[in-house]
Amino acid sequence: MTTLTHLQRLEAESIQIMREVVAETENPVMLYSVGKDSAVMLHLARKAFAPSPPPFPLLHVDTRWKFRAMYEFRDRMAEEIGMDLIVHINPEGVEKDINPFTHGSAIHTDVMKTEGLKQALEKYGFDAAFGGARRDEEKSRAKERVFSFRTAAHRWDPKNQRPELWKLYNTRKHKGESIRVFPLSNWTELDIWQYIYLQNIPIVPLYYSAERPVVERDGTLIMVDDERMPLEPGEVPMMRKVRFRTLGCYPLTGAIESEADTLPAIIQEMLLTNTSERQGRVIDHDSAASMEKKKQEGYF
Amino acid sequence: MATKHLSPELLNERRLEAVRLRLDGHTVARVAQQTGLSAPTVSAAWKAFREGGWEAVPVRQRGRKSGQASSLGEREQHILWRLLAELPSSPLPGWSSQALAEAIAAETGSEVSPRAIEHWLAAQDLKPTPLALAGLARRRSTPGRWYRQQVQPVLERVRQAGGDVWQGGVRVSPLGEQPPDEPRRYQLYLHGKRGALYTRCLPAPPMAEAYLALFERLLAQAVGPVALLFHGAWFQASPEIQAWLKHHPELHLINVAPNLTLGSDPKVR
Numbered sequence: 001m002t003t004l005t006h007l008q009r010l011e012a013e014s015i016q017i018m019r020e021v022v023a024e025t026e027n028p029v030m031l032y033s034v035g036k037d038s039a040v041m042l043h044l045a046r047k048a049f050a051p052s053p054p055p056f057p058l059l060h061v062d063t064r065w066k067f068r069a070m071y072e073f074r075d076r077m078a079e080e081i082g083m084d085l086i087v088h089i090n091p092e093g094v095e096k097d098i099n100p101f102t103h104g105s106a107i108h109t110d111v112m113k114t115e116g117l118k119q120a121l122e123k124y125g126f127d128a129a130f131g132g133a134r135r136d137e138e139k140s141r142a143k144e145r146v147f148s149f150r151t152a153a154h155r156w157d158p159k160n161q162r163p164e165l166w167k168l169y170n171t172r173k174h175k176g177e178s179i180r181v182f183p184l185s186n187w188t189e190l191d192i193w194q195y196i197y198l199q200n201i202p203i204v205p206l207y208y209s210a211e212r213p214v215v216e217r218d219g220t221l222i223m224v225d226d227e228r229m230p231l232e233p234g235e236v237p238m239m240r241k242v243r244f245r246t247l248g249c250y251p252l253t254g255a256i257e258s259e260a261d262t263l264p265a266i267i268q269e270m271l272l273t274n275t276s277e278r279q280g281r282v283i284d285h286d287s288a289a290s291m292e293k294k295k296q297e298g299y300f
Numbered sequence: 301m302a303t304k305h306l307s308p309e310l311l312n313e314r315r316l317e318a319v320r321l322r323l324d325g326h327t328v329a330r331v332a333q334q335t336g337l338s339a340p341t342v343s344a345a346w347k348a349f350r351e352g353g354w355e356a357v358p359v360r361q362r363g364r365k366s367g368q369a370s371s372l373g374e375r376e377q378h379i380l381w382r383l384l385a386e387l388p389s390s391p392l393p394g395w396s397s398q399a400l401a402e403a404i405a406a407e408t409g410s411e412v413s414p415r416a417i418e419h420w421l422a423a424q425d426l427k428p429t430p431l432a433l434a435g436l437a438r439r440r441s442t443p444g445r446w447y448r449q450q451v452q453p454v455l456e457r458v459r460q461a462g463g464d465v466w467q468g469g470v471r472v473s474p475l476g477e478q479p480p481d482e483p484r485r486y487q488l489y490l491h492g493k494r495g496a497l498y499t500r501c502l503p504a505p506p507m508a509e510a511y512l513a514l515f516e517r518l519l520a521q522a523v524g525p526v527a528l529l530f531h532g533a534w535f536q537a538s539p540e541i542q543a544w545l546k547h548h549p550e551l552h553l554i555n556v557a558p559n560l561t562l563g564s565d566p567k568v569r
Binding site: 216224227236240 | 470472486504505506507508509511531532533534535537538540541558559
């Protein structure tokens with residue numbers, strides 16, 4: 001009898017979760033944020049249903065403020081894999097030109113991400129949505145179950161969660177309810193990087209260190225990704241060797257100074273770091289218990 | 301292997317071995333052949349043994365003992381930090397080690413050598429080395445193509461017009477994580493002829509006016525046009541600098557393309 005490594009165990013658990021969802025729900029979808037967790041989730045989905053492509057589409061809730069490299073990577077991956085990619089942008093947000101600079105990160109996130117996601121789920125009638133969230137990312141994510149139930153209004157009640165003893169998942173739901181499913185719940189950031197390395201999974205180049213134009217905002221390094229980024233009078237972006245541990249909207253995502261330009265170097269850096277990867281996300285610091293509030297309102 | 305390339309430990313081992321072989325009756329030539337030392341070194345080791353015994357055979361430690369270097373006192377260091385935060389009173393584009401030494405002497409009355417200041421700058425990670433441009437023209441790589449297409453034609457034009465070529469950049473020092481009480485410094489620097497360093501430090505990322513002060517001083521001391529290869533700033537995003545450059549065609553600013561592995565010039569340290 002062969003003993004599975006911890007990564008093989010995690011992989012098996014994630015594949016079982018994905019198959020369970022496909023067997024038990026009518027219209028699942030995979031949320032694709034183009035980050036490293038999405039890359040791993042997509043890789044696992046392809047493994048779970050090989051040789052066929054996964055029997056669900058990918059959904060990207062776009063805010064129009066992602067890094068350019070993310071859009072290029074997203075379109076390339078969708079073409080290579082041959083899966084349906086649904087891109088949804090909240091039309092009301094576009095109409096009002098909601099953006100992180102004039103409206104602030106909280107409103108931008110609420111309108112373009114939370115409302116955008118709810119709109120897309122309703123528009124296409126999805127009753128289950130895979131997400132790449134992990135317990136080690138943030139405290140409110142740590143207490144969320146693998147199968148996380150949402151009311152018809154997409155609200156999450158952290159005090160009313162189903163037990164998942166012995167990895168038995170109760171997938172019954174009332175009419176109008178939906179499930180957010182997190183196959184990577186038990187993975188850590190280090191597991192993700194090790195798996196990407198071992199399986200040679202393509203990721204957005206922004207995760208690797210390179211010289212990029214950045215400005216400092218309250219101690220956070222923000223990359224000037226396009227001409228929409230407003231500079232202070234007289235401000236000149238500096239070219240600094242940076243990389244991203246997490247990817248989101250570029251004005252709200254902090255870079256870290258790093259020399260790690262290969263996967264082994266990133267893993268080595270990970271082993272030495274003592275800060276959370278989401279420390280670079282401005283939206284997580286909007287207010288106390290920020291993420292939990294957003295999740296209760298329907299944020300992914 | 302030539303003796304001067306041996307580590308002191310290995311050289312001493314061989315000198316002791318040479319003396320043992322000489323005691324066994326081998327000739328100087330034979331011992332030199334066996335130990336790899338030169339004949340004069342074997343003779344010197346043998347002479348040292350005859351005059352002072354085994355203790356005299358090993359060579360003394362090369363160079364100055366650690367801790368004996370003339371270090372700058374707290375007062376001088378404090379003055380240096382203060383000076384580096386300002387523009388020099390002379391029309392220099394930044395502080396040279398010579399100018400810093402003169403400024404300290406004027407303020408304290410004590411002599412500090414420019415070399416001691418250079419060592420201090422290196423210890424503070426404020427002594428960047430110029431980019432290695434020599435040989436780039438022949439390299440069949442991205443840096444080579446960049447040099448041939450974007451740098452070489454400009455440098456040739458400027459040199460033909462009797463102008464000067466400078467290198468420079470902006471960087472953060474120290475790099476990476478640092479103790480919370482240690483301030484971050486944003487260093488503006490230029491390398492002139494033979495890699496001479498001109499620098500200044502700012503407590504925050506330089507704004508357009510800091511770069512423009514540097515460019516204006518650079519032009520003021522030049523007799524002809526100036527080509528400046530600059531690394532570390534994204535000037536395309538600055539309307540102030542673009543407008544200034546439009547009115548000063550005598551400054552040929554060449555941005556070093558990001559992520560080019562050019563290395564540093566090993567001849568200039």
